[in-house]
Amino acid sequence: MNISQWLDRKESQGFDVSHAVLPTELEREEEPDETIFFKEIRPCSILCTGDHPFATVERFGRWYRSRGREKEKGPHTGKPPWWFFTRDRDLALQTAKSRIEK
Numbered sequence: 001m002n003i004s005q006w007l008d009r010k011e012s013q014g015f016d017v018s019h020a021v022l023p024t025e026l027e028r029e030e031e032p033d034e035t036i037f038f039k040e041i042r043p044c045s046i047l048c049t050g051d052h053p054f055a056t057v058e059r060f061g062r063w064y065r066s067r068g069r070e071k072e073k074g075p076h077t078g079k080p081p082w083w084f085f086t087r088d089r090d091l092a093l094q095t096a097k098s099r100i101e102k
Contacts, residue, residue, distance in 0.1 A: 003030050004061025007085055018084045032058035032065070037093055039100050043075045050076035055100035057092045064092035070099055 001009075003026050010017050040054040052075065055068035067083035082099065086092050 002026070002061065004063050007060075007063050018086065020085060030060065032060055034059040036064070036089070037096055039097075041071060041075075041100070048075075051078065053077045053079075053100060055096040057089075057096045059089075062087055064089055066092040066096045068096060068099055 003022060006023070006026055007017050007020065010020060035056060035058050037055070037057040039056075040052055042048070042052045044050070051069060053069050053071040055066070058065045058067075063085050064087065065083060065085050067081060069077050069081050070079045071077060072079060084092075084095070
């Protein structure tokens with residue numbers, strides 16, 4: 001089973017999959033079919049190990065996962081990761097872009 005099938009199955013069972021937490025094995029084993037958008041704010045060196053704000057949209061079959069970390073003051077962020085799943089490509093892109101540009 002892949003991520004798209006898992007989301008379809010959960011949705012057919014009546015679950016709201018918009019903020020679903022994927023099973024670890026699915027998350028680890030499957031790469032997205034396509035990365036549609038990615039932006040990271042990293043003013044410090046590439047060797048920096050701090051958490052940097054980012055936003056990305058990835059496609060898994062006909063599902064889109066929009067995810068990232070929001071900005072705080074300074075180059076690093078302590079805010080928790082956010083994500084959601086949708087079949088609406090435009091909504092996924094709009095959300096990712098708006099959350100990284102706050």
